Amino acid sequence: MADSSGTRTEHARTSDVHGDDDPDIRAERAYLATARAALHRMHHDVVSTETQLTAAAEDNDNFAERLFQKRAREMRALLLVDLPDVPLFFGRLDFDPGTAYPGSVDVERLYIGRRHVHDGAGDPLVIDWRAPISTAFYRATRDDRQGVRLRRRYGFSGAAELTAYEDEPLTGLQADGGDGTGDGAGAAGAFLAAEIERPRSGPMRDIVATIQPEQDDLVRAPLERTVCVQGAPGTGKTAVGLHRVAYLLYTERDRLGRTGIAVVGPNRSFLSYIRRVLPALGEVNVTQTTVEEMIGRAAAHHREDPAVARVKGDGRMAEVLRRALWSHVSRPTEGIMYAKGSYRHRVADHEVSEILAGLRGAMRYGPGRTAAAKRIAHAVLVQMERRGESPDDRTHSAVARSQPVRRLLDQVWPKVTPEQVLFKLLSDAEFLAGAAKRDLAPEERELLLWRKPSRSWRSAKWSDADTALLDELADLIERTSSIGHIVLDEAQDLSPMQCRAIGRRCATGSMTVLGDIAQGTSPSAVGGWTGLLLHLGKPDARLETLERGYRVPAQIIDYAARLLPEIAPGLGAPASARRSPGALRVSAAAARGELGDMLVRTCRACLKGEGSVGVIAADAALPALHGRLLAEGLEPASLAENEDAMEDSRLVCVPATLAKGLEFDTVVLVEPAEIVAAEPRGLNRLYVALTRAVSALHVLHAAPLPAALGDAG
Numbered sequence: 001m002a003d004s005s006g007t008r009t010e011h012a013r014t015s016d017v018h019g020d021d022d023p024d025i026r027a028e029r030a031y032l033a034t035a036r037a038a039l040h041r042m043h044h045d046v047v048s049t050e051t052q053l054t055a056a057a058e059d060n061d062n063f064a065e066r067l068f069q070k071r072a073r074e075m076r077a078l079l080l081v082d083l084p085d086v087p088l089f090f091g092r093l094d095f096d097p098g099t100a101y102p103g104s105v106d107v108e109r110l111y112i113g114r115r116h117v118h119d120g121a122g123d124p125l126v127i128d129w130r131a132p133i134s135t136a137f138y139r140a141t142r143d144d145r146q147g148v149r150l151r152r153r154y155g156f157s158g159a160a161e162l163t164a165y166e167d168e169p170l171t172g173l174q175a176d177g178g179d180g181t182g183d184g185a186g187a188a189g190a191f192l193a194a195e196i197e198r199p200r201s202g203p204m205r206d207i208v209a210t211i212q213p214e215q216d217d218l219v220r221a222p223l224e225r226t227v228c229v230q231g232a233p234g235t236g237k238t239a240v241g242l243h244r245v246a247y248l249l250y251t252e253r254d255r256l257g258r259t260g261i262a263v264v265g266p267n268r269s270f271l272s273y274i275r276r277v278l279p280a281l282g283e284v285n286v287t288q289t290t291v292e293e294m295i296g297r298a299a300a301h302h303r304e305d306p307a308v309a310r311v312k313g314d315g316r317m318a319e320v321l322r323r324a325l326w327s328h329v330s331r332p333t334e335g336i337m338y339a340k341g342s343y344r345h346r347v348a349d350h351e352v353s354e355i356l357a358g359l360r361g362a363m364r365y366g367p368g369r370t371a372a373a374k375r376i377a378h379a380v381l382v383q384m385e386r387r388g389e390s391p392d393d394r395t396h397s398a399v400a401r402s403q404p405v406r407r408l409l410d411q412v413w414p415k416v417t418p419e420q421v422l423f424k425l426l427s428d429a430e431f432l433a434g435a436a437k438r439d440l441a442p443e444e445r446e447l448l449l450w451r452k453p454s455r456s457w458r459s460a461k462w463s464d465a466d467t468a469l470l471d472e473l474a475d476l477i478e479r480t481s482s483i484g485h486i487v488l489d490e491a492q493d494l495s496p497m498q499c500r501a502i503g504r505r506c507a508t509g510s511m512t513v514l515g516d517i518a519q520g521t522s523p524s525a526v527g528g529w530t531g532l533l534l535h536l537g538k539p540d541a542r543l544e545t546l547e548r549g550y551r552v553p554a555q556i557i558d559y560a561a562r563l564l565p566e567i568a569p570g571l572g573a574p575a576s577a578r579r580s581p582g583a584l585r586v587s588a589a590a591a592r593g594e595l596g597d598m599l600v601r602t603c604r605a606c607l608k609g610e611g612s613v614g615v616i617a618a619d620a621a622l623p624a625l626h627g628r629l630l631a632e633g634l635e636p637a638s639l640a641e642n643e644d645a646m647e648d649s650r651l652v653c654v655p656a657t658l659a660k661g662l663e664f665d666t667v668v669l670v671e672p673a674e675i676v677a678a679e680p681r682g683l684n685r686l687y688v689a690l691t692r693a694v695s696a697l698h699v700l701h702a703a704p705l706p707a708a709l710g711d712a713g
């Protein structure tokens with residue numbers, strides 16, 4: 001079989017589609033049928049045992065426990081459902097006798113699949129790809145065979161019917177004429193190229209059958225330590241993150257079942273695009289959310305102006321907010337008088353002052369107020385004891401909750417909400433100056449202040465940048481709870497304040513941080529991994545780089561990489577694992593008015609082939625282009641109108657600001673100059689748009705291209 005660059009992958013002994021009369025194919029299909037039947041039996045067993053257990057569990061008085069057990073049973077059954085379009089196994093390992101399981105000479109052959117399947121006697125028919133023994137499927141090479149004699153990979157038709165296999169012997173003489181990428185699991189073999197180039201329809205697919213060794217290393221990294229992955233477009237960062245979630249849930253299910261795991265992506269259309277991967281890997285219970293949804297206590301009303309966003313996103317704001325909040329605690333002008341019967345118990349103002357000073361900043365604001373009430377009550381109780389009374393715990397809490405204590409605290413340690421504090425900060429120049437001290441320059445304070453403040457904090461229109469500030473305040477008031485693990489995709493766009501907000505949500509857990517500095521488009525982005533990890537609270541993270549790009553053919557990635565010296569100096573040029581002749585076409589129109597016709601012609605031609613076609617243009621230009629394609633009857637869907645557009649049509653119109661993380665078999669990129677001009681980091685946005693294509697990129701332009709792209713070469 002020829003790979004995408006036209007060379008033959010010699011290590012593969014057999015890789016063509018086999019006919020029904022091929023005895024090996026017949027045997028493998030029979031094995032697949034046996035495994036399917038076994039899975040159905042396992043499912044049936046779980047459902048019927050669970051029905052009996054459910055009947056027994058109805059007697060359990062503990063409602064929460066009953067609910068938990070029921071959910072766990074439903075999950076067990078759900079994991080064993082046979083998905084008709086997902087093949088039960090995708091690979092096979094043949095071992096030297098006695099090496100698969102040390103001490104056992106019986107097992108020489110293992111089938112690797114998306115989940116574990118066993119026969120009636122409990123013997124495995126399919127091994128879960130996440131099991132330790134399956135590592136050899138991804139890592140064994142001729143130099144380090146790990147007991148493996150032969151690795152077999154299977155090809156399936158759309159309906160999950162087994163139609164082909166590719167054998168890779170790891171013993172014996174190596175075939176001549178390798179393609180230079182090395183043999184073994186790391187080779188960009190025929191199956192890998194075929195898998196990548198298989199035409200796309202709808203959401204992202206899993207890559208479990210072809211995970212590459214450098215990716216596998218990250219997927220199987222231990223839970224304890226945060227991992228941060230820098231990788232050029234299409235190196236598989238998103239795929240690695242999602243497979244890592246599935247892996248961690250397999251190896252650490254008890255721990256993560258209790259503490260939780262979440263995937264955080266840049267926007268809803270991205271989440272829609274990746275939402276099928278985890279269910280296909282058997283994981284249906286993972287929270288997938290955007291940064292804004294995760295942080296947002298108030299829904300963002302509008303996008304912040306870039307200059308203001310830069311100040312609001314800056315890490316210095318943390319200290320400004322801290323001061324703003326704690327400035328609400330003030331010195332009492334008088335003490336407290338607590339009346340009980342005919343007695344008056346007094347605590348002097350200086351004593352209250354001392355109590356407040358001891359607590360101020362020593363704990364979070366909310367618990368601080370509660371502690372202050374308790375300590376003031378304690379001082380009252382001391383007075384009572386001096387008068388010969390013997391107050392107990394009930395008296396203590398009654399005094400702490402009494403009106404005089406509450407009234408005093410409302411003056412000196414008032415209850416506040418994040419919205420109240422931020423409203424004051426953004427609308428009161430004097431208050432802002434007091435909180436900012438020398439941390440913000442006068443012109444930065446000027447930027448922060450609202451031109452036309454709303455009448456009260458209740459009617460304030462918060463921006464996306466404000467949500468991270470509100471979150472910071474919320475955490476200063478009450479501790480935010482932490483989950484076990486967060487996979488943070490496209491992390492390069494986060495501002496320091498957003499990093500702090502995400503980081504505090506797994507303060508006691510670990511993270512998988514994924515991104516590409518060159519794709520940073522946010523004006524308030526941190527700009528480097530060391531700083532970003534610091535703001536996330538994970539300075540000890542393991543920093544790794546993925547260098548081999550799988551999505552984008554070399555011709556396209558080399559073209560896009562011409563922008564790198566300008567947008568990310570110091571970042572090495574990405575290397576593509578694939579070449580694809582004719583992948584890049586740049587066409588100039590004589591005038592802007594001709595671009596529409598050109599677009600229609602290009603889309604018509606692209607739609608004659610297979611796979612998805614994405615039309616990417618500046619956000620402002622997109623509606624007109626979409627309208628034109630609609631009028632021509634090409635039935636495009638628009639991602640600007642519908643986050644599931646990629647499922648609804650082969651032809652999708654994509655505003656440049658939503659292209660991040662997505663991919664299409666063919667991309668038609670309209671008028672790069674408009675994308676560049678639309679925002680401060682327009683060149684970075686163009687780099688993202690240029691790197692979305694799996695097979696072909698057509699650039700259509702009337703205005704001059706950015707200098708670096710001038711000559712398509």
Ligand SMILES: Nc1ncnc2c1ncn2[C@@H]1O[C@H](COP(=O)(O)OP(=O)(O)OP(=O)(O)O)[C@@H](O)[C@H]1O
Nearest residue numbers: 207210211212233234235236237238239550551661
């Ligand atoms: N080992 C692999 N086998 C098959 N396909 C792969 C493999 N690695 C990556 N791919 C494919 O390459 C494409 C890019 O992967 P992915 O989206 O994870 O890259 P990325 O690094 O997150 O890219 P970007 O930075 O552009 O968002 C996807 O179609 C993915 O399925």
